[in-house]
Amino acid sequence: MISGFRLKHGEGRVVMDATLDRIALEQAKAMAARDKLDHEVLGSFSSRIAPSKAGRAAENIAYGYDSFEKTLDQWITSSEHRKNLLLPKASRVGVASAQSVTSHRTYWAMEIAGDYEPPPQLVGAGRKTPPAPKRKPSVQSCRIKLLGLCL
16 A cells, blocks of 8 residues: 555555564554553664664654554645655555554554665765776886986
């Protein structure tokens, strides 16, 4: 369903990823255990997403919907969640849900990520490093060579 939405809006498809599924499940379970909708219930997003080795990533969370289809519809109608669903160059996704034993709410988490792309090397005020020029062997004709000097 996520890939279908992305394709309709000019982005590439995503595939399910075991690492992102695990991260999403840990997040959903932690929110359900505390009965609290919170991106940082287990710590910062950057520390939780690190095992995925993603170059860029985003997370959507929700609660109260009994199916993924309803949850996805809610995310699509929310501008910030929609932006995450359409994360440029995303290639992987993980989705999970968990139910609170106290409120019986279903908590959802979705992690979406792109592959790591190393940043370009920068020099000075944001300029890319120019490629090193290829050196041609110097051809010299010496009449006299004295202590490594060509005269």
